[in-house]
């Protein structure tokens with residue numbers, strides 16, 4: 001092999017180590033390296049194409065490319081020129097990002113898609129649906145899974161604030177929306193589509209449907225092991241719309257011990273049949289408070305909100321739906337859960353060893369080790 005050829009190969013190998021800062025894939029795979037030439041004096045001439053003119057991250061890409069080239073042995077120097085992709089090249093990139101699918105298709109709806117799509121729902125607001133979503137997602141990510149969160153709660157978008165992303169907005173690359181990274185998760189919220197933070201979203205019917213479709217198809221989720229959707233409480237337009245969009249999704253019902261179980265089960269059951277989706281199980285949140293008794297100084301479990309709500313909902317749903325709907329977890333009422341969320345960091349991300357953290361990590365481990373697509377196989381996700 002000639003020296004110039006081996007230098008050329010070495011330069012390409014070095015460029016393959018440079019990731020696009022937003023897409024997180026090598027620029028060589030994304031068609032961003034337009035040309036590489038090695039001149040007789042061993043100088044590399046590299047032309048890199050940005051996805052859009054005025055790309056805010058052009059400085060980062062330029063610096064990363066130069067750094068990679070500086071590591072190539074035998075090069076006397078490097079000249080880097082930045083250009084911009086043509087419309088055609090952008091279309092090619094978009095197709096590549098969509099896994100070879102040119103149209104705006106929802107990747108999670110494909111039969112061969114292996115992402116576990118979990119719809120976190122509740123009969124009514126304030127039971128801790130969003131807290132469960134962020135903590136479970138963080139626990140899954142800490143166990144090495146690639147996890148996305150879609151905050152589809154049109155009434156209150158609590159997810160961004162719980163992840164310290166209150167003012168974050170996603171960027172666009174080649175007509176695709178880049179999810180916002182936080183705590184190792186990829187995050188998109190309906191609230192991020194609003195023009196101002198205090199604007200109220202009152203979308204219904206077709207507009208809501210379109211927005212949801214966009215968040216599922218135009219967002220560059222990449223290969224996800226899990227996608228968790230925080231649904232608005234109750235049944236409604238979002239549930240209806242997601243039914244057809246995410247046929248393989250599974251519903252997790254979050255409830256509290258005192259909630260009228262029949263009512264919760266009724267709503268969850270109705271929603272699941274509206275969506276034609278399986279209910280994976282029930283999570284009882286704020287299940288109990290572990291505290292030291294002021295009278296006897298001994299640790300006690302106090303059932304602040306009564307007992308049995310989660311188990312009753314699981315039993316009622318099992319009867320109503322005709323298959324086993326297990327109680328997946330009982331999460332204690334723990335002031336740290338609220339405090340951490342208020343600080344914009346899910347409790348699980350703090351790495352502290354608390355009973356709630358343990359429950360989230362344990363549930364994440366069970367979900368992560370699930371075998372997918374084995375029809376009829378008992379999944380054994382029961383909490384007891």
Ligand SMILES: Nc1ncnc2c1ncn2[C@@H]1O[C@H](COP(=O)(O)OP(=O)(O)OP(=O)(O)O)[C@@H](O)[C@H]1O
Pocket residue numbers: 122124125126127128129130131132153156158232233285286331332333334335336337338339341342356
């Ligand atoms: N296990 C828990 N221990 C202590 N506080 C909790 C727990 N779970 C949730 N909370 C707190 O309860 C409040 C409501 O929780 P969260 O916002 O997650 O509920 P939600 O069901 O998503 O509500 P909404 O439907 O209104 O968005 C928050 O202040 C949250 O920090």
